[in-house]
Amino acid sequence: MTGANNRQQARNTRRRDHGPARPARLTALLTSMLVTAGAAQATEPRGFLETVHRHVTLTSTVPDNGDQNPYAVVVAPVSSGKIRQGDVLIDNFNNLGNLQGLGTTIVAYDPASKRTSLFAKLPRHPAYCPGGVGLTTAMTMLKSGWVIVGSTPSQDGTTRTRGDGCLLVLDANGQLVATWTGPDINGPWGNMAVLDQGTSATLFVSMAGFNLPGPDVRDPATGEPKLLHKATVLRLDLTIPQGQPPAIRSRTVIASGFGHRADQDVFLIGPTGLALAPDGTLYVSDAIGNRIVAIPQATTRTDSAGTGREVTANGLLQRPLALVLLPNGHLLTCNALNGQAVEIDPAENRQIYAQWINTNQAQSPPGSGDLFGLALRPDGKGFYYVADDMNTVVEAR
């Protein structure tokens, strides 16, 4: 703790106005300070973020068709088809013209070979996906090799022309094998949480599309796009017969009433992060509410918990987006309105600290709008995140 404070103090007294590169000599000095302090006190880190400071751009996420705006980040749990275990899958929400809700591609980055390939390119209007394809942060890969990804599509880059969307099921070669729709699937949006038991799985998806109008439909009182409260979290209990695609066994709305609205710049704002704890609690990042909430008994409940129990709000949170559970039991989320990642202790309902991970000063505050999807590295010692300013995926280690 003292080491961290010393490091922080050293940074605060140094004027840095030369951009993100840190002089090597200074890094060495700081490292030695940390080691010294650590040796003197042997203090446990307060959290995960302080153990992670290097940020390395891995690859561009733009495929040949020019899709932009990477959203979901998913680490492959198995090798299957075109995918190697540990591959980082990233999907794109925008098309070549940078219109939102028109991205159709998933790329795969192989950390071993450092090569990037196109995993899947979906047809714009696959049969049975209402409104077409715009791939969102809702994506997962099962141990059985199936990839499930959400589509929240538009025609013109805004919710004015949005379709209800669907969940798309792909095989490990990136081929579409099934499309899931229904009145409970509308604007699948945030990062998925999954409990994967091989031949069965429990999938959580936030749905942020219900009744959303175009961004020009304003609330006369505020002048802002009209705020609705119909966003949900849907639990899909899946059976995955051997060698066959997953099928939905049952579907339950386990949370509802979350705020969501259209947005001129970022398409829509709604619940964007889901993380499942071992005890069955599902944590949700409520972007509109600027908070993290907890849904108890998420894996078993048969009814909606409404918006659940508030864990923490405001403070370092600046419209939280994707959410992951860390090995130390904390939650990690990233902000929409600045380039920071925030660590939260859900047991104590408090925010630990935040770290700058995107500091692009072309936005104000730095990094605003650049963060979206997050995924933990398999060894738990780092995480992957997208940089939407540069259309890249970055590893924090």
Added chain:
Amino acid sequence: MKPRSDRPLASRRGLFAAAGGLMATGFAAAAPDRASASNALPATEPFWGAHQGGIITPMQSHTYFAAFDLTTERRQAVIDLLRTWTNAAARLTSGRKPAPLAGQPTPQPLGGMVAPAPGDMATPADFTPPPPAMDSEIAEGLPPSRLTVTFGFGAGLFQKNGRDRYGLAAHRPAALIDLPSFNGDQLVAETCGGDLSVQACADDPQVAFHAVRHLANLAYGTAELRWAQTGYCARPADGSTPRNLMGFKDGTQTPADRDKVVWVGPEGPDWMQGGSYLVVRRIRMALEHWDRTAVSFQERTMGRQKHSGAPIGLKGEFEPLGLDRTDGDGNKVIAEAAHVRLANVATTGAEILRRGYSYNDGVNFTAERWPPWRQGMEYDAGLLFICYQADPRTGFVRMFEPMAKLDMLNQFTTHTGSALFACPGGVREGEFIGQSLFAGV
């Protein structure tokens, strides 16, 4: 007419005859036999005084004309803007760098770092982020280049969409009319109008743009750019009359009594004393069509000879037009619908001071509006027509309304942009442009 000592004694009529032509003022001083006109011009033009610069100032070679829309609802913000703009313009025109910006809108607090790097831990503490660059510094190392900055008030300052935003509606001068539609107009709404105008002229295009860019930065949060147009004036080294993109000499003289034509007098409000009304029209020329037209027909259309600039049938550029001359058959030598005839004060009773610039914005797809109805990639180039007068009703409107219907030149020109601005009188150091408009309200 009062002859000036440095001009040929014969009275001169140029293109847009009574108006005084494109090069109204400066090149009056630069008579054709003068070795080098530019040596006679100072390095800087004065800002403070009875009149704003850039109206009767000898024309500079470049302009950047910008119209702004006010986005603020607060009267005080408009006053603050005009004060800031006045002081900035005074600085820039004197050749000094823009003042360091204070109190400009800053980005939101970052919480911890002056300029964070990835990996820095954040804290919730507030701090002051580094200020934005704001001055583009694109004029660094360039001479003052005779920069003038001329401000104008559009109707939208007084009333916008039926709303009196700043308590000024009752003070809109009668002369600040809504320009009527003229025959043949193909106006693009986005490039018309504006609540405020800035005409920056300089002998270097980057100096002119630098001024507008700086003023736009200062206006952040109060006013935003609506439309803008660059222009240039190609001045021959021998000081002879410049040519427009149709290849004709354009501009010779000031009106006989320039001050009477240009400056608002006691008939106008206090804040317009020593001011003038500015009409700007973006006029696209069908240059490809023009180039495929015989020179003899071009001359007949204009009413002047192309090479010499002399009126049809006469020898010297500055000879009187002789509009009453007829040929053996009794037809007018200068055609009834010739441009020069229709623009002449003897025909219209109207006088304006012209100060326009050629513009050239590359090529784009257009459909010509005359037979043979050509369509295709054509030059978007022509004339950024700018004129000044004491009253547009008796100036530009009176002159152009019949011209728009009858002028043979109309089959080669299309008006795509239009605006009218009231340019207040000049001010003393310490005051701001238009100050007495706000003081009286």
